[in-house]
Amino acid sequence: MTAAAFGAVAETPSPPRRRAWMRSEEARGLAMVSPTFLYALALLFLPVLIVIAYSFWTQNYLDIDRTFTLENYRQALTEPIYRDLFVRSLWISLTVSIVTVVFSYPVAWFISFHGGVHKNLWLFLVTVPCWTSYLLRVMSWKIILGYGGVMNTGLISMGLIDKPVTSLLYNSNAVVITLVHSWAAFAILPIYVSLQKVDRTLIEAARDLGDSRVRAFFRVTLPLSLPGVISAFLIVMIPTVGDYVTPRLVGGKDGVMIATAIQAQFGKGANWPLGAALSVTTMILVSLAAAAVVLALKFTVRRIK
Amino acid sequence: MSDRAMIQIEKVSKFYGIYMALDDVSLSIGEGEFFSLLGPSGCGKTTLLRSIAGFETPTAGEIYIDGVPSLALPPNKRPTNMVFQSYAIFPHLDVAENVAYGLKRLKLSPEEEKKRVGDALDMVRLSGLGQRKAHELSGGQRQRVALARALVMRPKVLLLDEPLSALDKKLREEMQVELRTLQKAVGITFILVTHDQYEALALSDRIAVMFGGRIAQIASPKEIYQRPRTRKVADFLGGMNFLNAKVLGEQANAVSVDAARFGAVNLVKPQGFAAASGHVTVGIRPERLRLLWDDDRAPHELTGRIENRAYFGEVTHLTVGIDGLEQPLSMVETNNFGADDLPVGAEIRLAYDPDAFVLLAEDPPVSRV
Numbered sequence: 098m099t100a101a102a103f104g105a106v107a108e109t110p111s112p113p114r115r116r117a118w119m120r121s122e123e124a125r126g127l128a129m130v131s132p133t134f135l136y137a138l139a140l141l142f143l144p145v146l147i148v149i150a151y152s153f154w155t156q157n158y159l160d161i162d163r164t165f166t167l168e169n170y171r172q173a174l175t176e177p178i179y180r181d182l183f184v185r186s187l188w189i190s191l192t193v194s195i196v197t198v199v200f201s202y203p204v205a206w207f208i209s210f211h212g213g214v215h216k217n218l219w220l221f222l223v224t225v226p227c228w229t230s231y232l233l234r235v236m237s238w239k240i241i242l243g244y245g246g247v248m249n250t251g252l253i254s255m256g257l258i259d260k261p262v263t264s265l266l267y268n269s270n271a272v273v274i275t276l277v278h279s280w281a282a283f284a285i286l287p288i289y290v291s292l293q294k295v296d297r298t299l300i301e302a303a304r305d306l307g308d309s310r311v312r313a314f315f316r317v318t319l320p321l322s323l324p325g326v327i328s329a330f331l332i333v334m335i336p337t338v339g340d341y342v343t344p345r346l347v348g349g350k351d352g353v354m355i356a357t358a359i360q361a362q363f364g365k366g367a368n369w370p371l372g373a374a375l376s377v378t379t380m381i382l383v384s385l386a387a388a389a390v391v392l393a394l395k396f397t398v399r400r401i402k
Numbered sequence: 403m404s405d406r407a408m409i410q411i412e413k414v415s416k417f418y419g420i421y422m423a424l425d426d427v428s429l430s431i432g433e434g435e436f437f438s439l440l441g442p443s444g445c446g447k448t449t450l451l452r453s454i455a456g457f458e459t460p461t462a463g464e465i466y467i468d469g470v471p472s473l474a475l476p477p478n479k480r481p482t483n484m485v486f487q488s489y490a491i492f493p494h495l496d497v498a499e500n501v502a503y504g505l506k507r508l509k510l511s512p513e514e515e516k517k518r519v520g521d522a523l524d525m526v527r528l529s530g531l532g533q534r535k536a537h538e539l540s541g542g543q544r545q546r547v548a549l550a551r552a553l554v555m556r557p558k559v560l561l562l563d564e565p566l567s568a569l570d571k572k573l574r575e576e577m578q579v580e581l582r583t584l585q586k587a588v589g590i591t592f593i594l595v596t597h598d599q600y601e602a603l604a605l606s607d608r609i610a611v612m613f614g615g616r617i618a619q620i621a622s623p624k625e626i627y628q629r630p631r632t633r634k635v636a637d638f639l640g641g642m643n644f645l646n647a648k649v650l651g652e653q654a655n656a657v658s659v660d661a662a663r664f665g666a667v668n669l670v671k672p673q674g675f676a677a678a679s680g681h682v683t684v685g686i687r688p689e690r691l692r693l694l695w696d697d698d699r700a701p702h703e704l705t706g707r708i709e710n711r712a713y714f715g716e717v718t719h720l721t722v723g724i725d726g727l728e729q730p731l732s733m734v735e736t737n738n739f740g741a742d743d744l745p746v747g748a749e750i751r752l753a754y755d756p757d758a759f760v761l762l763a764e765d766p767p768v769s770r771v
C-alpha cells in the first residue's frame with residue numbers, strides 16, 4: 098500500500114521532467130551537435146577501435162588470426178629500430194612544437210597588441226601560406242635548403258661559406274624547419290585569440306603596482322594567455338608525431354619518423370597487426386608526452402611570482 | 403591635511419589627434435586631501451587621472467607629484483596607485499595574491515608580507531576571504547580587494563576612477579562612508595573621479611568641476627554648491643532656478659540687480675565680474691524657496707499656482723508658475739506639512755530670502771574642434 102503510494106508519487110513527476118529536459122538548453126545543444134557527433138563517431142572512433150583490435154591479432158600472409166596476443170607490442174617496444182623511431186619522432190615533434198610556439202607567440206602578441214586597426218589584415222597574411230598545398234610548401238623547402246638551393250647560393254654570395262653546405266637537407270633539422278613553417282599559422286591563431294581575451298586594464302594594474310613592462314608580461318599576460326599556448330602546443334605536437342609526408346620528402350635517411358615504419362607494415366611489410374600496434378603505441382606515447390608538457394607549462398607559469 | 407602640495411598640475415593639455423581632451427588644466431592638490439574630479443561624461447576626468455597615474459602622456463604641461471616632475475616617469479616609477487573602474491582584479495590569482503602583487507617587488511620577508519596583506523584585508527573588512535578567486539567575489543568585495551591592493555603599497559596618492567559606479571545604490575552609500583573613513587585613517591591624498599555630484603559633495607575636501615576638458619571651478623563642497631561660479635556648474639550640482647536680471651548698480655564687491663518679481667536683490671560680486679550688457683543671470687536653489695501655510699508670514703513673499711508636482715517620498719518637487727516670470731520656479735518641500743497633498747492648480751504663497759541668490763558668470767564658449 099505504502100510502496101504503491103510511493104511508487105505513484107515517484108512516477109508522476111517524471112513525464113513533466115522529461116518534457117522539461119527535452120526543452121532545456123542541454124537537450125537542444127545535444128540535438129544540434131548529434132549529426133556531427135555521429136559522424137565523428139563513425140569516422141573517428143570506429144577506425145581507431147578497428148586499429149586497436151588489429152593490434153592484438155596476428156597476420157599469416159593474407160589470413161588474420163584473431164587469437165589475442167601481445168606479441169606485436171613486444172616487438173614494437175623492444176625492437177631497437179622501432180625504439181629509435183619512437184624516440185626520434187617524439188623528439189622531432191617536441192622540438193617542432195616548442196620552436197613553433199616560441200616563434201608564434203611574438204607574432205600573435207604583436208598582432209594582438211600592436212596590430213591596431215589592421216589586425217584582420219595581419220591575420221589574413223598569416224594564413225596566406227596555407228593556401229598552397231601542403232605538398233608544394235614542403236617541396237619549396239627542398240628548393241630552399243637543397244645543395245644548389247636558395248640558402249646555399251645566398252650564403253655563398255654573401256661570402257659566409259665558400260662551398261655549398263650539405264647538412265641543410267635530408268636530416269631531422271630539415272624536417273623540423275619544414276614542419277615549423279607548416280604549422281606556424283595553426284599556432285599563431287589560438288595564441289592570438291587568448292591574447293585578445295586578456296583584459297588590457299589588468300596589464301595597466303600590474304604596471305601601476307610597480308611592474309616594468311617585461312615583468313607585467315611574465316606575471317599577467319603570459320599566465321592569462323596560457324590556454325592559447327597549450328592549445329597551440331597540442332595542435333602542433335599531436336599531428337607532427339605521425340607526419341609522413343615531410344620526413345619522406347626532406348628527411349632523408351636521418352629524418353625517418355615512425356609514420357614511415359607504420360606505412361611500411363601496412364604496405365610492403367603486409368603485417369597489419371604490427372602496424373596497428375605501432376600506431377597505438379604512438380598514440381599513447383604522444384598523449385603522455387603532451388600531458389607532461391601541459392603539466393610542465395602550467396607548473397612553470399604558476400611559479401612565476 | 404597639510405598645506406603642502408602633493409600634486410601640482412601645470413598647464414596640462416592633451417590632444418587625441420585634433421580632439422582636445424584636456425585644455426590647459428592647472429590645479430594643485432594638498433597632502434592628505436580628499437579631492438574629487440566631477441563632470442559629465444567625456445569631460446576629460448579619466449584622461450586627467452590617467453595622466454597623473456602615468457597611463458596617458460599629456461601633449462603639453464607638467465605634473466609634479468610630491469615636488470617631482472613626473473611626466474617622464476612610467477607608471478611603475480610613480481608613488482601613485484590606482485583603483486580601476488572595472489577593479490582589474492587578476493583572475494588567475496586569489497584575493498591574498500592579488501593584494502600581495504605589488505609587494506613582491508619589495509622583497510619583504512614572508513612574515514612581513516603576510517602581515518601587510520592581512521592588515522590591508524582587515525582594513526577593507528575582507529579578512530578570511532584571502533583564498534577566494536576573483537570570480538567568487540561580489541561587486542562590493544572586488545571593489546574592496548582593489549582598494550586593499552592599492553593601499554597595501556602605501557602610495558602617496560590614491561587615484562580612484564568612478565570606483566562606486568558599478569555598485570547598487572545602497573552599497574554605494576555604504577562604501578562612500580567607508581571610503582571617507584578609510585581616507586581619514588590612512589591620511590593619504592585621494593583623488594576621486596565621479597560624475598555623481600552627491601558623491602563628490604559628501605566625500606570631498608575640495609571638488610574640481612570640469613566641462614569639455616577645462617576646469618570650471620575648484621572649491622569646497624559647500625562653496626561650490628552655494629556659490630557656483632557659472633550657470634553650468636550650478637546646473638550640474640543640482641537644481642537651480644535661473645532668472646534674467648537687470649543690473650541696477652555696482653559696488654566694490656557687491657552688485658544690485660532687479661530680479662523681476664523678486665524685486666531688487668544685492669549679490670556678492672564674483673571675481674572678474676563685468677556685466678557687459680547690463681543683464682546678468684542670477685540663480686536660486688529650489689530648497690531656498692519655502693511654502694507658506696495659512697497664517698505664515700514672511701518678509702519676502704510671492705504668490706503662484708502649482709503647475710506640476712512630483713512625489714519623492716521624503717520630499718515633493720513642485721513647479722510653481724508666477725505671473726511676470728518667464729519660467730516657472732522649481733521648489734522642494736519636505737512632506738511634513740502636507741505638500742504632497744496640494745493639488746495641481748492650487749494657489750500658493752512662497753517665501754524667499756534675497757540673500758540666497760547667486761550671481762552667475764557666463765560660461766566660456768566651447769572651444770572644441
Ligand SMILES: Nc1ncnc2c1ncn2[C@@H]1O[C@H](COP(=O)(O)OP(=O)(O)OP(=O)(O)O)[C@@H](O)[C@H]1O
Pocket residue numbers: 418421423441442443444445446447448449450597
Ligand atoms: N584613446 C583615445 N582616443 C581618442 N579620444 C579619446 C581617447 N580617450 C578618450 N578620448 C576622448 O577624450 C574625451 C575625454 O575622455 P575621458 O575618458 O577622460 O572622459 P571622462 O570624463 O572620464 O568620461 P566618463 O565619465 O564617461 O568616463 C572623450 O570625449 C573621449 O572621447
Ligand SMILES: [Mg+2]
Pocket residue numbers: 447448449
Ligand atoms: Mg571616465
